[in-house]
Amino acid sequence: MPDMNEISYLTTKPHSFKSPTWKAPNRRHKPLKQLLSDEQKRLNTHEPPLANDPVTYFSVEAPPSLRPLKVYCDITGLPTTYKAPGSNLRYYDAEVFELIRNIAPGVDQQYLELRAANVILR
Amino acid sequence: MTETPPFTQTVFPLRDFDPATLPSEEPIYRAYAPGVPICIDLGAHSTKIGLANAAVPNNVFPSIVSRWRDRKISQTLTIVGNDVFRDSSVKLAMKTPFDGPMIANWDYIEYMLDYSFEHLGVNSSGGVDNPVVMTEAMGAPHVFRKNMYQLLFEAYNAPTVAFGLDSLFAYHANGGRTGLVVGAGHELTSIIPVVQGRGILTQAKRINFGGHQATTYLSSLLTLKYPYFPTKITAQQAEYLVHDHCYVSPNFHEEIKTALDPDVLQTLDRVIEAPFVEIAKVVKSEEELQKEAEKRREGGRRLQEQAQKLRLEKLVQKEKDYAYYITVRAKMETASKRDVQNMLQGEGFEGEADFKKYMYNLERSLKRSRQGDLGDVEEETPTFPLVDIPDEQLSEEEIREKRKQRLMKSNYDARARAKLEKEEEKRLRDEEIRKDKEWRESDLDGWVAARRARLGELIAKHQVRVKIQREGKDRKSKASQQRMKNIASLADDADANAGGTKRKRVTNSATIDNDPNDTFGANDADWAVYRDINSEAVGADNEEVEEEEREELLKIERELLEHDVQFTQADTFEASFDWKNSTLHKFLRGPSAFDIEDAHHQHQVHLNVERIRVPEIYFQPSIAGLDQAGVCEISEDIVLRRMPSCGFLGDADEMVRDVFLCGGPVLTHGFETRMRNEFTSFLPSGALLRIRTANDPVLDAWKGMAQWANGAGATYVTKKEYEEMGSEYIKEHNLGNPCLI
Numbered sequence: 001m002p003d004m005n006e007i008s009y010l011t012t013k014p015h016s017f018k019s020p021t022w023k024a025p026n027r028r029h030k031p032l033k034q035l036l037s038d039e040q041k042r043l044n045t046h047e048p049p050l051a052n053d054p055v056t057y058f059s060v061e062a063p064p065s066l067r068p069l070k071v072y073c074d075i076t077g078l079p080t081t082y083k084a085p086g087s088n089l090r091y092y093d094a095e096v097f098e099l100i101r102n103i104a105p106g107v108d109q110q111y112l113e114l115r116a117a118n119v120i121l122r
Numbered sequence: 123m124t125e126t127p128p129f130t131q132t133v134f135p136l137r138d139f140d141p142a143t144l145p146s147e148e149p150i151y152r153a154y155a156p157g158v159p160i161c162i163d164l165g166a167h168s169t170k171i172g173l174a175n176a177a178v179p180n181n182v183f184p185s186i187v188s189r190w191r192d193r194k195i196s197q198t199l200t201i202v203g204n205d206v207f208r209d210s211s212v213k214l215a216m217k218t219p220f221d222g223p224m225i226a227n228w229d230y231i232e233y234m235l236d237y238s239f240e241h242l243g244v245n246s247s248g249g250v251d252n253p254v255v256m257t258e259a260m261g262a263p264h265v266f267r268k269n270m271y272q273l274l275f276e277a278y279n280a281p282t283v284a285f286g287l288d289s290l291f292a293y294h295a296n297g298g299r300t301g302l303v304v305g306a307g308h309e310l311t312s313i314i315p316v317v318q319g320r321g322i323l324t325q326a327k328r329i330n331f332g333g334h335q336a337t338t339y340l341s342s343l344l345t346l347k348y349p350y351f352p353t354k355i356t357a358q359q360a361e362y363l364v365h366d367h368c369y370v371s372p373n374f375h376e377e378i379k380t381a382l383d384p385d386v387l388q389t390l391d392r393v394i395e396a397p398f399v400e401i402a403k404v405v406k407s408e409e410e411l412q413k414e415a416e417k418r419r420e421g422g423r424r425l426q427e428q429a430q431k432l433r434l435e436k437l438v439q440k441e442k443d444y445a446y447y448i449t450v451r452a453k454m455e456t457a458s459k460r461d462v463q464n465m466l467q468g469e470g471f472e473g474e475a476d477f478k479k480y481m482y483n484l485e486r487s488l489k490r491s492r493q494g495d496l497g498d499v500e501e502e503t504p505t506f507p508l509v510d511i512p513d514e515q516l517s518e519e520e521i522r523e524k525r526k527q528r529l530m531k532s533n534y535d536a537r538a539r540a541k542l543e544k545e546e547e548k549r550l551r552d553e554e555i556r557k558d559k560e561w562r563e564s565d566l567d568g569w570v571a572a573r574r575a576r577l578g579e580l581i582a583k584h585q586v587r588v589k590i591q592r593e594g595k596d597r598k599s600k601a602s603q604q605r606m607k608n609i610a611s612l613a614d615d616a617d618a619n620a621g622g623t624k625r626k627r628v629t630n631s632a633t634i635d636n637d638p639n640d641t642f643g644a645n646d647a648d649w650a651v652y653r654d655i656n657s658e659a660v661g662a663d664n665e666e667v668e669e670e671e672r673e674e675l676l677k678i679e680r681e682l683l684e685h686d687v688q689f690t691q692a693d694t695f696e697a698s699f700d701w702k703n704s705t706l707h708k709f710l711r712g713p714s715a716f717d718i719e720d721a722h723h724q725h726q727v728h729l730n731v732e733r734i735r736v737p738e739i740y741f742q743p744s745i746a747g748l749d750q751a752g753v754c755e756i757s758e759d760i761v762l763r764r765m766p767s768c769g770f771l772g773d774a775d776e777m778v779r780d781v782f783l784c785g786g787p788v789l790t791h792g793f794e795t796r797m798r799n800e801f802t803s804f805l806p807s808g809a810l811l812r813i814r815t816a817n818d819p820v821l822d823a824w825k826g827m828a829q830w831a832n833g834a835g836a837t838y839v840t841k842k843e844y845e846e847m848g849s850e851y852i853k854e855h856n857l858g859n860p861c862l863i
């Protein structure tokens with residue numbers, strides 16, 4: 001069992017290769033959501049305005065599919081055309097339908113969340 | 123029915139990270155030299171670091187940092203990468219600096235860089251005396267570059283810095299010139315066309331799905347599939363499940379259709395068993411069992427003896443009492459009325475009737491216990507000599523006796539009648555069975571048809587009952603609305619009965635919500651109406667009828683099984699619940715029976731549909747709810763439309779001659795085959811197609827960086843340029859992002 005203190009010391013000791021004047025800025029943590037909105041804001045208000053077709057994080061985003069959407073049973077993953085009224089869950093056969101009929105409250109939303117179709121209350 | 127030999131499946135253990143596989147310590151680079159470029163492939167999954175004068179990165183470690191406070195020495199330890207796994211409490215505190223594909227925590231990045239430079243043996247003072255090559259995301263946001271420049275130039279005093287895209291570096295390492303680069307990463311998948319060694323980023327696309335999303339998706343699928351699974355499947359274990367068991371289906375649309383067919387399932391289904399401590403069952407020998415049985419019998423005998431003794435004691439007591447009260451009674455017969463009253467009160471009786479009742483009961487119980495001890499004696503036909511003699515010829519005493527005898531006689535007659543009735547019933551039943559047999563023997567077809575019709579009736583009745591039960595759960599159903607109406611009227615009646623006078627309803631402007639006459643609920647007893655109705659609805663009656671019908675159903679099935687050749691075990695009502703016909707059973711428990719008592723079965727998960735469902739998301743992101751086109755659709759769009767429309771006419775043809783796959787997830791079995799199938803389907807026939815996977819999909823990005831840094835084309839931003847041009851400035855090169863300013 002190696003000494004964790006030693007391992008840690010290697011990272012935290014004063015490093016010869018670090019600038020002696022370096023002081024880490026205070027808050028250096030931002031969640032993804034904020035990073036994205038900051039970047040969007042920066043691009044929109046860029047001075048001077050950006051060229052016509054700039055390569056940005058948002059421009060390289062893949063476009064939505066143009067092919068007909070294939071639907072699969074939310075429970076089993078098998079191809080289906082049935083959709084349960086009420087919960088909007090897709091189901092493969094009568095047996096699966098019986099299951100989602102008696103599904104515990106909230107679980108239907110968890111299944112829908114897997115394909116980002118759940119209801120989000122704000 | 124033909125018996126298939128029992129199908130046995132290989133049970134895979136649930137793989138987990140084993141710290142024993144770690145090297146005893148992270149290696150420290152011995153050949154450090156100032157001026158040699160340092161290459162850092164900073165991935166969301168793992169970081170690869172090394173000097174460009176080496177063939178492979180010196181360190182490959184997961185991009186995680188653990189800040190853990192050791193309370194014994196009251197110090198916060200900062201552990202990076204593989205070392206995190208060396209201690210379980212440190213492991214619990216591990217975090218990633220990434221949020222999705224972006225770096226969210228720059229403190230952690232600084233720790234990781236400190237750790238990296240130390241392990242690369244950097245010993246220059248005042249700064250890292252090497253050019254630094256870094257990977258960045260496609261279209262990296264400004265904040266990334268700003269912070270990275272700041273760190274590298276201001277904290278580490280690096281002389282020069284360059285950024286590039288990991289998948290393009292990997293393509294470079296594999297000697298690619300013109301082709302389509304598909305790089306699947308931990309958080310995203312990118313598709314970049316490359317022409318003459320230059321990445322055409324204006325036509326490149328990113329899908330927000332990678333190895334991490336695949337792992338989380340499988341993990342959530344499993345928690346929903348087995349909500350009562352006894353142990354938690356960790357993210358690490360889920361990652362191994364994806365690695366070890368998932369594969370890309372060569373033709374998903376066809377394969378998924380038959381995924382749960384029994385014969386397909388036998389090969390598709392994988393059983394994975396979580397580790398658990400088995401509770402050992404003590405197996406007893408024959409001798410021990412016999413001993414135990416003997417002990418039990420001995421105990422029983424002793425109990426019986428005790429009870430017998432107790433009974434005898436009681437009997438003796440009763441006999442004594444009886445003898446005593448007989449004398450009392452004899453005395454009472456001669457005493458005056460007042461004396462009798464006194465005597466009775468002295469003995470603790472309320473009156474003569476009470477005394478008589480007591481005596482009668484005593485006599486009876488005495489008789490019974492005497493009989494019980496002697497064994498059952500056949501009840502002899504009693505005689506009632508006084509019943510037929512007219513009252514006039516009898517004394518008062520005898521009249522009383524006669525009344526008693528008459529009562530006894532009617533009792534006796536009733537018993538005899540019941541016996542007769544029973545016999546008659548039995549005779550009728552036998553008769554019925556005989557007739558039924560005759561009918562069956564003379565007209566088998568008719569008999570079978572009638573039986574089958576009755577069976578159908580019973581099943582239909584059962585289904586109706588199930589339906590009603592289900593409708594009861596739904597507030598809006600007709601059945602429950604009718605029930606609410608009934609409750610309302612019942613409550614109304616109860617109210618009227620309780621109040622004595624029925625009050626007239628104020629009908630104008632009164633709704634069900636604000637009816638002033640509606641005082642239901644004011645009295646707590648009102649709510650009892652629900653209880654009454656409930657007990658009525660699911661009362662014993664219903665259950666009894668259900669039980670009866672079920673028995674009849676089983677009986678008919680037995681008869682049909684015996685006499686109807688066309689009625690087999692598979693046609694029985696029970697068989698319709700057979701797991702072989704159950705989609706859900708096959709999905710949850712694979713192609714074999716499930717034993718809920720078996721601890722092994724309890725700790726097993728079955729991967730079947732998931733094995734192809736999870737990697738399929740690269741090709742159909744809509745499965746995971748992503749509103750983006752899949753890898754192949756994007757590729758098709760780039761090759762057939764985007765590139766030609768940009769004037770790269772000949773290059774599009776050339777591009778499909780080198781479709782290049784890199785990144786960890788392309789190691790998923792079948793990825794290349796699927797890509798080939800899909801490309802073939804959209805390319806014109808006869809088009810030359812070549813698809814290849816990187817030599818080392820994980821490390822080739824780093825190797826490409828080293829190659830690029832050692833080559834002539836490497837262009838760096840100097841510290842002076844950074845100070846002059848600001849953090850938005852980068853030098854454009856073939857394998858990097860374009861500069862926006």
